[in-house]
Amino acid sequence: MQYILDGFVEAFHLIFSLDPEIFQIVGLSLFVSLSSTLIATVIGVPLGILMGINNFKGKRIISRFLYTFMSFPPVIIGLFTALFLARSGPLGQFRLMYTPTAMIIAQTILVTPIIMGIVFNHASNSGYDVVQTGKTLGADRINILTLLILELKGGIMIALVSGFGRAISEVGAVMIVGGNIKGFTRVMTTFIAMNNNMGQYSVSIAMGIILMTISFFTNSILYRFSVGEKYEDRD
Amino acid sequence: MKKKWSVLVIMLFVGAVALSAAACTPAEKKLEAGSNGEIILATTTSTQDSGLLDYILPNFESQTGIAVKVVAVGTGKAIEMGKNGEADVLLVHARAQEDQFVADGYATERFDVMYNDFVVLGPKDDPAKVKTTAGNDAVKAFTAIAAVPSTFVSRDDASGTNTKELAIWKAASITPEGDWYVRTGSGMGDTLTVTNEKLGYTLADRATYSNMKDTMTGLEIVCEGGKLLLNPYGVIAVSPTINDQINADGAQAFVDWILSEDTQKLISSYKINGVQQFTPSAAKK
Numbered sequence: 001m002q003y004i005l006d007g008f009v010e011a012f013h014l015i016f017s018l019d020p021e022i023f024q025i026v027g028l029s030l031f032v033s034l035s036s037t038l039i040a041t042v043i044g045v046p047l048g049i050l051m052g053i054n055n056f057k058g059k060r061i062i063s064r065f066l067y068t069f070m071s072f073p074p075v076i077i078g079l080f081t082a083l084f085l086a087r088s089g090p091l092g093q094f095r096l097m098y099t100p101t102a103m104i105i106a107q108t109i110l111v112t113p114i115i116m117g118i119v120f121n122h123a124s125n126s127g128y129d130v131v132q133t134g135k136t137l138g139a140d141r142i143n144i145l146t147l148l149i150l151e152l153k154g155g156i157m158i159a160l161v162s163g164f165g166r167a168i169s170e171v172g173a174v175m176i177v178g179g180n181i182k183g184f185t186r187v188m189t190t191f192i193a194m195n196n197n198m199g200q201y202s203v204s205i206a207m208g209i210i211l212m213t214i215s216f217f218t219n220s221i222l223y224r225f226s227v228g229e230k231y232e233d234r235d
Numbered sequence: 236m237k238k239k240w241s242v243l244v245i246m247l248f249v250g251a252v253a254l255s256a257a258a259c260t261p262a263e264k265k266l267e268a269g270s271n272g273e274i275i276l277a278t279t280t281s282t283q284d285s286g287l288l289d290y291i292l293p294n295f296e297s298q299t300g301i302a303v304k305v306v307a308v309g310t311g312k313a314i315e316m317g318k319n320g321e322a323d324v325l326l327v328h329a330r331a332q333e334d335q336f337v338a339d340g341y342a343t344e345r346f347d348v349m350y351n352d353f354v355v356l357g358p359k360d361d362p363a364k365v366k367t368t369a370g371n372d373a374v375k376a377f378t379a380i381a382a383v384p385s386t387f388v389s390r391d392d393a394s395g396t397n398t399k400e401l402a403i404w405k406a407a408s409i410t411p412e413g414d415w416y417v418r419t420g421s422g423m424g425d426t427l428t429v430t431n432e433k434l435g436y437t438l439a440d441r442a443t444y445s446n447m448k449d450t451m452t453g454l455e456i457v458c459e460g461g462k463l464l465l466n467p468y469g470v471i472a473v474s475p476t477i478n479d480q481i482n483a484d485g486a487q488a489f490v491d492w493i494l495s496e497d498t499q500k501l502i503s504s505y506k507i508n509g510v511q512q513f514t515p516s517a518a519k520k
Contacts, residue, residue: 087480088319095480097321098275098304179306182289198284198424198447 052123075172122155285442311393320477386435
């Protein structure tokens with residue numbers, strides 16, 4: 001028990017010592033996860049909406065696949081991405097293995113189904129009414145899409161928050177394609193895993209606290225944008 | 236009023252993203268230091284955990300301008316990476332596998348670099364009485380442990396340490412199996428943590444143990460110094476014929492550097508808590 005408390009105490013010392021290595025690791029984690037969430041949003045939101053509001057053959061089967069991909073284990077995504085990016089793999093000539101780019105690719109593959117799935121779900125439930133309303137008011141395609149995004153704002157934000165949360169906290173994919181290389185591809189989660197392996201608990205706890213704080217802060221901001229405002233508007 | 240708040244928050248957010256991107260530039264600076272390219276060095280987790288590479292590699296990078304990407308995996312995976320040409324140079328400690336690697340044509344030659352040793356660790360109360368019966372003989376130690384049988388924690392991951400552990404069991408003519416034989420499938424640090432929790436016995440490289448000694452409060456060295464416990468390291472430049480992305484020049488530069496007299500001296504100067512960890516063993520030219 002004393003052991004754990006010592007860990008927390010040393011953790012605070014470490015955070016406030018402003019170690020440049022810690023900054024670099026945190027910065028890289030944010031960069032990788034924010035980038036992949038952004039790309040996943042650009043791909044996943046329009047696709048999710050389109051799939052949600054239209055009825056097409058095989059919609060049920062595709063939605064089942066989509067929901068399955070939402071909970072795909074990150075480590076397997078890392079494994080398969082590595083197979084493609086390795087020197088001996090089909091994309092080997094781009095030398096992407098053990099780079100932040102590879103990590104962004106892997107996390108984008110991880111997060112896109114999540115965002116797409118949640119948006120698809122919301123669009124399926126509420127989208128049709130919005131489209132019909134838009135049509136009766138004489139809106140064209142672009143207007144309808146804009147209207148949809150505005151009306152589904154809450155669902156889209158939840159999708160983003162979920163996607164980013166998944167990205168920033170996963171360790172399997174970034175470990176395999178990034179390699180946890182000091183100064184190049186070390187992120188918060190791989191740092192924690194490595195130090196835990198080495199029995200260095202206080203730095204692990206320190207980084208864990210930082211990770212949770214950032215996660216809380218970022219999610220609070222995203223939440224404020226959508227759902228939070230709506231509740232305040234109601235007063 | 237609310238709108239202004241939102242704008243402020245957006246700016247804070249963008250600022251955070253910009254800051255995070257800016258914080259990434261140290262990595263880019265390091266890459267710039269790799270102005271003469273980079274090499275991927277596949278090594279073992281125990282080598283990385285010992286802290287030796289953090290100590291000696293800056294010397295290589297400043298001398299040659301070649302950035303070293305150290306990928307620390309188990310010996311098995313390091314060798315596989317060499318066979319697939321995913322790494323440019325290997326630094327491992329599994330002689331049998333290294334020789335096989337060269338014999339199979341994946342490299343021209345392997346070189347001795349340094350050695351350290353393994354130690355047998357056990358709980359302070361030593362239920363298998365290894366300290367009194369085994370001396371510095373690892374085979375006797377393992378035999379005593381299996382006789383009880385006391386908990387023995389194995390890495391079980393085809394690593395250099397695991398290879399040595401299995402060699403000792405073989406020399407003792409014992410096939411370890413049963414509830415007392417715990418397989419972690421993990422790196423040295425993790426395995427030591429498990430051993431400490433279970434208060435069992437295990438085989439560890441001295442450097443990792445030295446680094447973790449403060450947290451391994453339940454364990455101590457019960458057997459050390461015997462010939463079978465020596466742990467020699469080899470450096471191998473992967474053959475450039477495997478694929479055209481191997482940085483053969485960089486790999487050769489690394490091999491030359493690590494075998495050079497200055498670097499050998501540097502290796503011997505690496506200490507943990509005042510204790511030298513590695514003994515250089517490159518052939519004198």
